[in-house]
Amino acid sequence: MSDVTAQDTKRKRSLVGRDPWTTPLDEIDLAHPGIWQANEFLPFLSRLRQDDPVHYCADSPLGPYWSVMKYKDIMTMEAAPHIFSSEPTIGIVDVIPEFTLPMFIAMDPPKHEEQRKTVQGVVAPANLKNLEGLIRQRVTTILDALPKDETFNWVELVSRDLTTQMLATLFDFPFEDRHKLTYWSDVATAIPGAGLIDSYEEGFEILKECLAYFSRLWQERASKPPGNDLISMLAHGEATRNMPPREFLGNLILLIVGGNDTTRNSISGGVLALNENPQEYQKLRDNPALIPSMVSEIIRWQTPLAYMRRTAKVDIELGGKNIRAGDKILMWYASANRDTDAIENPDDFIIDRPRARQHLSFGFGIHRCMGNRLAEMQLRVLWEEISKRFDKVEVVGEPVRIYSSFVKGYTDLPVMIRSSAIKSAAG
Amino acid sequence: MTRITYIEHDGTEHSIDASNGDSVMEAAIKNLVPGIDADCGGACSCGTCHVFVDDAWLQAVGEPGEFEEPMLDINPERSANSRLSCQIDINDDLDGLVVRLPEFQF
Numbered sequence: 001m002s003d004v005t006a007q008d009t010k011r012k013r014s015l016v017g018r019d020p021w022t023t024p025l026d027e028i029d030l031a032h033p034g035i036w037q038a039n040e041f042l043p044f045l046s047r048l049r050q051d052d053p054v055h056y057c058a059d060s061p062l063g064p065y066w067s068v069m070k071y072k073d074i075m076t077m078e079a080a081p082h083i084f085s086s087e088p089t090i091g092i093v094d095v096i097p098e099f100t101l102p103m104f105i106a107m108d109p110p111k112h113e114e115q116r117k118t119v120q121g122v123v124a125p126a127n128l129k130n131l132e133g134l135i136r137q138r139v140t141t142i143l144d145a146l147p148k149d150e151t152f153n154w155v156e157l158v159s160r161d162l163t164t165q166m167l168a169t170l171f172d173f174p175f176e177d178r179h180k181l182t183y184w185s186d187v188a189t190a191i192p193g194a195g196l197i198d199s200y201e202e203g204f205e206i207l208k209e210c211l212a213y214f215s216r217l218w219q220e221r222a223s224k225p226p227g228n229d230l231i232s233m234l235a236h237g238e239a240t241r242n243m244p245p246r247e248f249l250g251n252l253i254l255l256i257v258g259g260n261d262t263t264r265n266s267i268s269g270g271v272l273a274l275n276e277n278p279q280e281y282q283k284l285r286d287n288p289a290l291i292p293s294m295v296s297e298i299i300r301w302q303t304p305l306a307y308m309r310r311t312a313k314v315d316i317e318l319g320g321k322n323i324r325a326g327d328k329i330l331m332w333y334a335s336a337n338r339d340t341d342a343i344e345n346p347d348d349f350i351i352d353r354p355r356a357r358q359h360l361s362f363g364f365g366i367h368r369c370m371g372n373r374l375a376e377m378q379l380r381v382l383w384e385e386i387s388k389r390f391d392k393v394e395v396v397g398e399p400v401r402i403y404s405s406f407v408k409g410y411t412d413l414p415v416m417i418r419s420s421a422i423k424s425a426a427g
Numbered sequence: 428m429t430r431i432t433y434i435e436h437d438g439t440e441h442s443i444d445a446s447n448g449d450s451v452m453e454a455a456i457k458n459l460v461p462g463i464d465a466d467c468g469g470a471c472s473c474g475t476c477h478v479f480v481d482d483a484w485l486q487a488v489g490e491p492g493e494f495e496e497p498m499l500d501i502n503p504e505r506s507a508n509s510r511l512s513c514q515i516d517i518n519d520d521l522d523g524l525v526v527r528l529p530e531f532q533f
């Protein structure tokens with residue numbers, strides 16, 4: 001168990017400013033957030049992919065762990081949940097059982113499938129068709145209100161707000177209270193001492209408010225005919241109708257957290273990637289039909305979750321290394337998505353890449369992201385509406401990245417929409 | 428050569444001559460049959476190569492494998508004749524096989 005606070009980790013063992021190719025392998029601690037925030041992580045990923053693709057970090061503030069860097073090794077793990085367990089948790093920090101909610105992302109078969117089955121219908125493509133119109137409406141409102149000819153933070157005015165609104169739509173959550181959703185999501189993932197909460201106890205108390213709020217909505221929906229939103233589906237579903245409160249809360253938090261930072265950071269990442277690759281931005285202007293494949297490429301390029309953790313259930317050999325039962329293993333999607341053995345020119349952002357969905361940002365196997373089609377739909381609708389309105393959303397300052405090796409994203413992305421880039425109403 | 432027929436959700440039929448040893452997924456991709464995504468490239472790890480096997484062929488195709496079963500299980504459109512097409516290897520016994528494609532891959 002770790003009692004390490006964000007402050008502690010910050011002081012220790014940062015790799016920022018060090019040469020990735022001469023740093024001794026045993027000093028490389030990829031899970032330290034420093035290089036992620038400083039945007040210096042890519043060469044360290046290349047180094048390990050080349051020199052030590054199944055790497056052991058013996059000495060980390062969060063305890064020893066393995067790093068798996070290659071696409072094919074991660075695929076091997078994803079296909080073997082009986083060996084590489086998602087229990088007790090999928091983050092590097094070990095959990096405190098009494099403050100941990102049951103969520104199927106951190107369950108193994110057969111319980112995982114039983115639980116996932118009960119909620120996945122809500123984000124299945126057939127149901128997404130019903131949601132698309134509403135999401136387009138919300139995108140339109142946000143885009144039409146953006147300031148012109150002045151610098152603003154894209155993360156705040158677009159990525160964050162839009163993701164919150166989309167979550168509210170998914171739950172048919174009272175619109176005026178929608179910021180509670182983002183707040184609960186932040187609380188659920190917060191590290192005590194890093195700013196938002198001081199202790200796990202405090203976080204848990206806050207999440208009880210979340211439970212109370214949703215329980216009210218549940219009662220209300222249960223007494224009405226079945227609707228298309230998630231709560232109604234849970235309240236009427238055969239398998240979920242009698243879900244115990246802790247499980248109900250766990251599933252809610254999973255859906256809120258799962259679709260929050262990830263989508264938000266893909267929305268920001270796309271603007272950044274297009275600005276860094278002007279020839280690709282031109283391709284998009286010339287041919288908006290590329291949007292669906294561009295969306296997949298953005299998600300690969302951004303890799304909003306850098307890794308997922310597994311725990312070995314038995315002694316097992318992987319890439320020539322002997323992993324012992326109980327060891328922590330991080331599958332670095334951020335590395336696999338840049339693996340030349342699996343993806344051609346992986347460091348290039350190519351919006352018309354063939355087989356663009358062949359990336360690891362959603363994971364693979366039984367835990368493959370349940371919201372993957374929803375995330376893609378949201379991004380597609382957003383880019384369709386942006387393309388109708390603006391020739392360019394121009395990045396005009398340095399992005400500020402999140403201090404985390406797990407959630408890959410941004411707190412600030414200064415942009416400007418110039419009047420000269422606004423399309424005439426005809427478009 | 429083994430004859431395989433894919434029927435899209437809207438009824439469009441594609442009959443192709445497939446090579447033995449390929450999977451039903453690979454044969455579809457090679458012959459540009461739409462409706463199969465195969466994001467994981469045949470590793471039984473994405474579920475986006477979902478097909479419904481025509482009832483007449485269920486016996487010949489056989490039951491889902493040990494690792495295929497949980498992948499099918501998490502698909503909301505799963506039915507009794509669901510299979511992952513990357514897990515069906517083509518051989519002479521499947522000459523004439525008919526599979527239907529779902530409206531969406533998930």
Ligand code: HEM
Nearest residue numbers: 104105258259262263304308361362363367369370371375
């Ligand atoms: C670009 C956006 C997204 C990315 C990159 C992403 C990434 C991921 C990844 C990597 C996993 C695999 C976890 C594992 O293997 O341990 C996952 C699982 C999951 N995601 Fe997403 N996600 C995104 C959007 C969403 C959205 C919008 C939702 C909302 C419904 C969502 C809900 C879930 C759920 C419920 C799981 C657990 C699945 C399971 O364990 O069976 N995700 N996601």
Ligand code: FES
Nearest residue numbers: 469473474476513
């Ligand atoms: S191609 Fe991924 S499961 Fe068949």
